[in-house]
Amino acid sequence: MTKQLTVAVVGATGAVGSKMMEQLIKRNFPIGTIKFLASARSAGKPIEFNGQTYTIEEATPEAFEGVNVALFSAGGSVSAVLAPEAAKRGAVVIDNTSHFRMDPEVPLVVPEVNRGDLAKHKGIIANPNCSTIQMVAALEPIRQAFGLTKVIVSTYQAVSGAGVSAIQELKAQSENWEAGKNVEANILPAASDQRHYPIARNVIPQIDKFTDNGFTYEEMKMINETKKIMHAPALKVAATCVRVPVVSGHSESVYIEVEKEVSVEDIFDVLRNAPGVVLQDDITTQTYPMPIYAEGEDATFVGRIRQDLDNKKGFHLWIVSDNLLKGAALNSIQIAEAMLEDNLL
Incomplete structure (x- = not known):
């Protein structure tokens, strides 16, 4: 029992x-x-x-x-x-x-x-952190198979990551834009003592406050948490975190460098068998992850996998997950x- x-x-x-x-x-x-x-x-x-x-x-x-x-x-x-x-x-x-x-x-x-x-x-x-979870879920199987030396990530994060009030503000701003009314911003990109910008019809290259090094706290979370979760203090990680006018589902453009020379198909094989990961990558049918389809789903979706044109050990990936669920x-x-x-x- x-x-x-x-x-x-x-x-x-x-x-x-x-x-x-x-x-x-x-x-x-x-x-x-x-x-x-x-x-x-x-x-x-x-x-x-x-x-x-x-x-x-x-x-x-x-x-x-x-x-x-x-x-x-x-x-x-x-x-x-x-x-x-x-x-x-x-x-x-x-x-x-x-x-x-x-x-x-x-x-x-x-x-x-x-x-x-x-x-x-x-x-x-x-x-x-929500954006960290989906990234390490996708990258850890690759790291285990081929090693990992560098990660550069740019995020496209949904407003639900900032809470119910941010969702409501996106909806209100969108309705006001359409009605030709004044658009007020009171929530994003950060705390109440910060300047606020509209998120409807906009992207905001700031999530949370800035630290002394020019990165935001959200970016530093991704950098430091990735190293801790993977037990990889020497891993090189950089992040740019951006808020986009999407209700739910964070997306990430991730560049990685691995230790071994491998092919895109080798990366495919690893991700096909990775727990909690769904590979969606077929350019002939324009199949790739999108937040509108990830919403309500448990998995982390990965696609748009390409080998870098200048570095045989470099690969580009697109990672999407429901930030309120797996995130x-x-x-x-x-x-x-x-x-x-x-x-x-």
């Missing part, structure tokens, strides 16, 4: 939290008891889950007593305070924020890539499933 677990969801009403709830149901996660936790402002409100109505409870340290798995998606400041409290009370925290990702004591995990790191956890496991909620649930299978829960 499958072990029945007590699960807590922190931040269930957000874009990622609602997807976590959907995945728990869809994947038939063994829930004995579930509780939904939020700020005092939301406590007491009803929430629907799997045909039943629950009452949201205030997220306090004591609320995690008896919890086996705590899924966090309520912002880094919440995780910073409550994740250690939940772990202290025996819960395994799977945190979807950036707060713990680069903590050397916290595993940063994509199950298809570094599942073994789960055994090293000390109560908290970090879910990587966030699904990966979190897969971490919990892997821990259950490996007797870590």
